[in-house]
Amino acid sequence: MSGPPPPPNKLPPNVIQQQRQQAAAPPARPTPPASGLRYPTNKKTIYDRNLHRSKGAELSRAAFAYLFVEMISYAQKRVTGIADLEKRLNTQGYPLGLKLLDLLLSRQSSSSSSSTASLRPTRILALLQFITTTLWRHLFGRPADALERSATEKELYMVTDNEPLVNTYISVPKEMSQLNCAAYVAGIVEGVCDAAGFATEGVSAHSVGVEEQGDGDGGGGGGGGGGMWPGKTIFLIRFRPEVMEREEILGRGG
Amino acid sequence: MSYYFTIIGTKDNPLFEHEFGTSKQGGDGVARFREEARHMNQFIAHASLDIVEEVQWASGQMYLKLLDRFPPATYISAFITANNVKFLLLTCPSDSAPSRSSITSAASARSSSYPSSATYNPTAPATEEAVKSFFYEVYDAWLKTLMSPFYHINTPIGSPVFRGRVAAAAKKYL
Numbered sequence A: 001m002s003g004p005p006p007p008p009n010k011l012p013p014n015v016i017q018q019q020r021q022q023a024a025a026p027p028a029r030p031t032p033p034a035s036g037l038r039y040p041t042n043k044k045t046i047y048d049r050n051l052h053r054s055k056g057a058e059l060s061r062a063a064f065a066y067l068f069v070e071m072i073s074y075a076q077k078r079v080t081g082i083a084d085l086e087k088r089l090n091t092q093g094y095p096l097g098l099k100l101l102d103l104l105l106s107r108q109s110s111s112s113s114s115s116t117a118s119l120r121p122t123r124i125l126a127l128l129q130f131i132t133t134t135l136w137r138h139l140f141g142r143p144a145d146a147l148e149r150s151a152t153e154k155e156l157y158m159v160t161d162n163e164p165l166v167n168t169y170i171s172v173p174k175e176m177s178q179l180n181c182a183a184y185v186a187g188i189v190e191g192v193c194d195a196a197g198f199a200t201e202g203v204s205a206h207s208v209g210v211e212e213q214g215d216g217d218g219g220g221g222g223g224g225g226g227g228m229w230p231g232k233t234i235f236l237i238r239f240r241p242e243v244m245e246r247e248e249i250l251g252r253g254g
Numbered sequence B: 001m002s003y004y005f006t007i008i009g010t011k012d013n014p015l016f017e018h019e020f021g022t023s024k025q026g027g028d029g030v031a032r033f034r035e036e037a038r039h040m041n042q043f044i045a046h047a048s049l050d051i052v053e054e055v056q057w058a059s060g061q062m063y064l065k066l067l068d069r070f071p072p073a074t075y076i077s078a079f080i081t082a083n084n085v086k087f088l089l090l091t092c093p094s095d096s097a098p099s100r101s102s103i104t105s106a107a108s109a110r111s112s113s114y115p116s117s118a119t120y121n122p123t124a125p126a127t128e129e130a131v132k133s134f135f136y137e138v139y140d141a142w143l144k145t146l147m148s149p150f151y152h153i154n155t156p157i158g159s160p161v162f163r164g165r166v167a168a169a170a171k172k173y174l
Helices: A013-028 A061-076 A082-112 A124-140 A183-195 A209-215 A221-228 A241-253 B035-047 B049-055 B097-109 B125-147 B160-173
Strands: A146-149 A156-161 A200-207 A233-239 B002-008 B014-021 B063-070 B074-080 B086-092
Touching: A061 A082, A082 A124, A082 A183, A082 A200, A082 B125, A124 A146, A124 A156, A124 A183, A183 A200, A183 A233, A233 A241, B002 B035, B002 B160, B014 B035, B014 B160, B035 B049, B035 B063, B035 B074, B035 B086, B049 B063, B049 B074, B049 B086, B063 B125, B074 B125, B086 B125, B125 B160
Parallel strands: none
Antiparallel strands: A146 A156, A156 A233, A200 A233, B002 B014, B002 B086, B063 B074, B074 B086
16 A cells, blocks of 8 residues: 555545435435335345245145136137147246256255266256156156157157146147146146257157047057047157257266 | 456346455455456346356356456356346456555465465465355355246346445355
């Protein structure tokens, strides 16, 4: 410092200036609380809430069903066809998947052991297992019923749910038999895949129960399963070629 | 020591920026970047994104440790969330030059606790652990931001509460 030190009872000039500015600030700004942030009445922002508290956070089924029906009818008002409607439901679920991925991963790490941080899914199998167990359990309280890979198309994976919760209280009219409202769940799955860096060509939900029943004996035990689970839904996940390419390279490396 | 922290979205777009100084060893928590260094910081941070993309698939770890260095003395540590959002922390030990002579004598006395700006070692376990704790604390706050239904992914974070959380984490660990 070049100049002599300031006397102890006097503040340096720049500090005084700052204080003056602060003193002058309130009248200059007309409404200080209206700076864009509004606190809730209990003074708790989202940052004060616990991320890992999931006990008692389940939503009642009736409330969900009511909300979901409203979502569908909202989407239905603005569409031209069934494919369009499914697309809209898919879009509604998509942001949910983006957000759930990180939340569930961090919850996983905090519940298992605090020392080992959870890993990001870097391989397709790890990602799909995350979807069928962790994600499904969070959304529906149970894991998905099956996870398969298509024998003919390597980039195609199938997640089966025998009785999707979202379709429990929905009866699809005959003229719209193509519709499966689990497209919403497909949107969530697509969001998770996209967020994790596994771009997809799209995730779609298909009902199989009705068709298999019509076939009668459609391939061993599969036909019987269709009869037992009329609402059986398959989610088709088709990954992009670049994702498959990366998977191959990673597979060779380790 | 001066720090520059930034959050980069999935489309390599910046979402958040914060500059601060060390609060350890009597630091006052104010960043002392030279004026011409400040825009370089953004440039250096973005340049290291290439390395993030190289290493992100090698392991599932979120904390990528010391990733890059930019001569003469700028170090970049990185953290990547499952959503492919990157946290970058740029450390610049040399810019607190005026105070260096006063610190070196103190550093020899307690070199075990925290590396001073003169003897800064970015790969020391204590440094890495501190940076890791800082990143995880920010990650927690970032997750809460993400949980807000009004926050869309890849949009800048403007919440003053979030900035306060980052500043508090910086004060606590760095």
